[in-house]
Amino acid sequence: MEIRDHSSQFTVYVFTSDVDQGAAMKVHLSQAGYDAYFIHDPEQLEQRLNDTPPHLLVFSTATLAGALSDFVVHVQKINDEIRFIAISSLSQFEILKQYESFGFMDVISDEAAAIESRVLWAVDRACEKMYLSFQNEQLFEDLESTKKQLEDVHAAAVKTMQHQEEEAARPSFPMRIAEYRSAQSKEDMIQRFLNGISGSRCLFFKFLPSVRSFVATHANGIDAAQIQGVGSQLTTEEMKDLGSLLAMGLLPAKFSSMLVEAFHLNPPKAIPLYGNSQLEGLFVYSGSMDSKAVAQLTDEYTLFNLCYSNFVLEKKVDALEVQDFVTELYNRNHYVKIMEEEVARARRLKQPLAIVKISMDDFYEIESSLGEAVRDELLKSLATVIAKSSRTNDTNYRTAANELTMVLPHCSKKGAALRAERVRRVVEGSSFLDKGMKISISLGVSEYPSLCDSAKTLDETAAKALAHIADKGGNKICLYKAPESHKPEFEVPAE
Structure with missing residues (x-):
């Protein structure tokens, strides 16, 4: 989805004692289409929260006169649907993680460099999550409403047909x-x-x-x-x-x-x-x-x-139920279910089945320094690259926090390695986010039946190959090497 199409529907308050910084953030958010306001006075904030509560409150922890917990509890007493983005020093990040269940959507470093852009990124991702959450709630309401209409029609129809003999046939x-x-x-x-x-x-x-x-x-x-x-x-x-x-x-x-x-x-x-x-x-x-x-x-x-x-x-x-929220790829539950079916089909048709596991290098460093919003945006961009490189019968999944998996039917280990290297080079040569950020990936490859004998071992061997190459510094692919005792169930034709 494109959050710019919906940003005008969200009200955002910026609360900080730094007048220059707060005004700059407000301008940045307004230019992006948000209904944004800058507030530096605590009493004015109290009044605005009571009169017109926002969807999102961006605040600096350094501005708070009292304890953070008191501030959060007080705001939620006014309106428990307000969500938070905190601007804080890195030393407070671990403490702020404890507030995730209190409506905290993100935490941003208070370093001055590009803070307006970082706040906008965090607001974009938070509003995107809220918008999709609202959509899902509306979807379930629509489903229940439709079922209720169906029941009403059913009841009315049964009553009507009792009085219409011509409908008996x-x-x-x-x-x-x-x-x-x-x-x-x-x-x-x-x-x-x-x-x-x-x-x-x-x-x-x-x-x-x-x-x-x-x-x-x-x-x-x-x-x-x-x-x-x-x-x-x-x-x-x-x-x-x-x-x-x-x-x-x-x-x-x-x-x-x-x-x-x-x-x-x-x-x-x-x-x-x-x-x-x-x-x-x-x-x-x-x-x-x-x-x-x-x-x-x-x-x-x-x-x-x-x-x-x-x-x-x-x-x-x-x-x-089968889709990952961030990447819009299939999730791990669906992956586990489909892998048994894919291996059974490969065994029946005597055709190879390969998988490629992919992880983003320096994933947790990116998450801790740039925040979850940037992390999620990079994962989404990576998923798009993978999807564009896929054939019609390939399927792609997010199987762990930092693991995307390509399932490649009718593909040998050599073909999978070539596909993996192609994806690695595309990612290496691409720029991500508006700032032109560069990332690299590590890839682990395995194939049934040449390197393993079941859906479980196919997943495990690809994971081992990924872990091995990631530990070596990343930005490479690794093809799993089967033990000498392994005997394939059938021969895969040489390419």
Whole structure:
């Protein structure tokens, strides 16, 4: 995410007795889009905290008249949602670590060099974490709200069907809900919706924004062969007006003409399908359908849309369980699960499986001197470099605080070593952060079956290789050497 798109939503107070430094910090933050204020008087701070509490309070420990603990407790009594960034001498860092559970987001050295930039970096990372946290809370609220709507619709539908004998031949609402909830994918759910409106000719066109196109993927009442390769590309102008057109129940002219000519939908009508507020496609039907068929379609769509929204939210929640917050790579839990599957597949196909473990050199020195915010930004940048170097079937993970892992199916130890060296050189030749910071990495490589015999030993041997080369000074790769007693389960062809 880009925090600059959202910085205006955050209020930041800077509290320090150093007038020049505080004013400079306030200007730096305001230029970045934050609603920033500089306060040097304790009484004024007290008043402002009570009247308009900020999201973030940046304060200098040297400014405090009393104990740090008293200050923190007092602020949290006023508003326990205020988060802190402390500016302090290096000697106090260990003490300040004890306040992490009291809303401390970061601690910054009070050295004068580039302090405004360092404060801005810390504020950026803190606000990014808060924004994502707010998003996750909203996601769970949306999920619960959708489930509640689903329950309400279910209850109302059961009551209504008791008074409608003509609906007796149709599956009950509980059965239809169960049918949708058993779907394994979005595509499966779309097809189940179309199956539920038998007798009505209806098509689904998937929206591909990257190529400005609608492509037919599903249909009811139309032979599957008739929709293969059918689609319509929009002009740039039509893309701009698409949202407004759909809101008015209209379609782009060229798309509408194609539907009339190819499928005799005259006039064509469309129901847009959204997921996570993004257009995913259109259900298209004929405007000449009788009112009973239209009522059946819209009734079924209401139920389908609630189930579809619930499905999308559940999948998004599932993603949170397997994703690392900082790097947006998969996390260690997912890595442990997938490694057993990957080794089993490699054994079955008699194809090699390699992994490359990567650590940032001087990781803890960077963390202690520049702070967690800079550390996280460097990890995120490193993860981006790794992702850009990956093939389609490769997967990448954050498996420890200072360990990223590349899983490379169908890749021998030689190929993995070459890949690792390529990544090392890219990182070595790149500059990170706005200040042009340079970093280096160490990489450990292992491969099944040439160097080990299981998912567990594949992980362990790569970790040993990484630890060995990191201890030697880093900025190199190390290929694990198997013991002479090791016998591969199958031979890997020479490259």
